[in-house]
Amino acid sequence: MNFPFKESIIPSQKMNTRLLWFLFGVCSLWGEKTDLLFHLHDAGETYALLPVIRQLEVDYLVLTTGVAEKLVGEIPKERLRTWSDLESIEPKKVITGVAHERQGEVLDFFSKRQVPTIAYWDNFNAEGQSPYFTTAHAVERRADLLLLPCEALVAAFPERPTRVVGHPTLDVKEAAKIALWIGGYGKDYEEAFQLFKEGMATVQNMAVLIQHHPKTGLRNDLKLSEALSIADLVICHQSTAAFQALAAGTPVLHVIPPGQSFDSLPLQKGLAKKVSSVEDFARGVQEAMDTEVSGFFELMGIPENGTESCKSAILEGLLPD
Numbered sequence: 001m002n003f004p005f006k007e008s009i010i011p012s013q014k015m016n017t018r019l020l021w022f023l024f025g026v027c028s029l030w031g032e033k034t035d036l037l038f039h040l041h042d043a044g045e046t047y048a049l050l051p052v053i054r055q056l057e058v059d060y061l062v063l064t065t066g067v068a069e070k071l072v073g074e075i076p077k078e079r080l081r082t083w084s085d086l087e088s089i090e091p092k093k094v095i096t097g098v099a100h101e102r103q104g105e106v107l108d109f110f111s112k113r114q115v116p117t118i119a120y121w122d123n124f125n126a127e128g129q130s131p132y133f134t135t136a137h138a139v140e141r142r143a144d145l146l147l148l149p150c151e152a153l154v155a156a157f158p159e160r161p162t163r164v165v166g167h168p169t170l171d172v173k174e175a176a177k178i179a180l181w182i183g184g185y186g187k188d189y190e191e192a193f194q195l196f197k198e199g200m201a202t203v204q205n206m207a208v209l210i211q212h213h214p215k216t217g218l219r220n221d222l223k224l225s226e227a228l229s230i231a232d233l234v235i236c237h238q239s240t241a242a243f244q245a246l247a248a249g250t251p252v253l254h255v256i257p258p259g260q261s262f263d264s265l266p267l268q269k270g271l272a273k274k275v276s277s278v279e280d281f282a283r284g285v286q287e288a289m290d291t292e293v294s295g296f297f298e299l300m301g302i303p304e305n306g307t308e309s310c311k312s313a314i315l316e317g318l319l320p321d
Contacts, residue, residue: 036060037091039106040068044122045097048149050074051168061089065102091115096143097122099132104139111142119143122167126156176207179285180231182224182239183213191257192237199255199281206233206285213239233289238262246271246296253288269299 035058040046046068053060053075063081064072072080081089083102086109094110095118096103107117119140127133140146146157149167181196183189200208211227212218220227224241228234234245235253242252246266254274256262266272271293275284296302303309 031090032061032085032088033090034059034061035092037063037089037094037110039063039065039094039096039103040072041066041103042097042099042122043067043071045099045120046071048122048168049095049097049120051171061091063089063106066100093118095120096139098136098139101135101139104142107139107142111144116145117143118145118147120147120165121153122149124149124153124167126153174205176205177232177289178209178230179203179206179233179235180209180211180227180245182211182234182236182241182245183216183218184237184239185213185215188257188260189237191260192255195257195276195278195281196235196255198278199275199284202278202282203285204282211241233285235285235288238264242266242272246293247302249293249296251288251291251293253284265300271296271299 036056038049038053038060040049040062041064050072053062061079061081062072062075063083063086065083086106091110093116094106096106098119098121103119107119111117119142121136121140123132123136125133140157141160144161146160146162147165148154148157148162149165151164154162154164179200181193183193200206209222209227209231211222211224212220224244228241228245228248228250231245231250233251233253234242235255236242237255242254242264243266245252252266252272254262254264254267254272256274256276258276262274264272267274271291273284273288273291275281297304
């Protein structure tokens with residue numbers, strides 16, 4: 001069978017070229033546009049730039065390589081990109097660190113596309129024996145602007161645009177409070193621990209220290225007495241260690257999941273608080289922190305010198321008066 005138009009359906013070389021340009025134009029329309037693109041690789045620039053990223057009110061994406069991939073958990077997943085996404089991103093401005101050659105490649109890639117580029121120098125030294133400095137100097141010069149942490153470094157980068165912006169990790173912040181979770185064991189405890197983990201995610205400016213129950217066999221870095229001495233708040237399920245915290249004047253919050261019941265004299269006396277939902281967790285923490293823990297021994301009817309009282313009771317009748 002003959003096909004009189006057979007040759008007409010085979011594109012010429014000229015048509016192929018036009019087709020490629022057309023497809024390139026279509027693909028460019030599909031590029032992911034954003035105001036800012038950050039490329040984080042090393043821990044230094046990651047820790048320095050994360051506080052900045054958290055306060056952004058413009059659209060941004062974060063491309064991660066190296067150790068930064070494990071350090072950006074607080075960035076929404078929908079804003080994270082990998083190396084394979086690089087060519088599809090169309091930012092208005094690019095910001096990188098200087099620790100890795102790949103960051104230099106990112107700067108080169110976008111500089112060729114006339115996208116303004118910035119490099120952040122997170123180190124307080126300009127020179128050193130570490131190979132880091134050789135790489136950093138090779139990378140920073142490929143950026144339009146270099147951001148520096150202090151004035152002392154300006155002289156180390158002559159004849160290139162620099163700007164001293166400080167180091168975000170040094171910004172004065174209110175010291176975080178320490179919440180000590182005193183662990184337990186059993187099914188009811190596991191439910192409470194899950195509620196604790198979800199609830200603490202809603203609490204701001206509070207560090208968490210976990211003290212495992214001895215029966216779990218898990219290792220603790222501190223003795224319970226040491227952990228209690230540095231805690232600003234003790235959170236637990238139904239642990240009697242709450243009494244030790246209250247005796248030391250440390251507020252206590254009991255985590256009691258729905259369907260579980262728990263009562264104690266400190267709760268009845270208003271010396272401790274409890275919470276039963278993730279939604280109320282932050283409020284429960286604040287209420288516990290605001291609780292005046294005083295008069296514990298009097299309210300509970302507990303002799304203050306328990307060691308001497310116990311010893312006297314045990315030795316009574318054995319020693320001569």
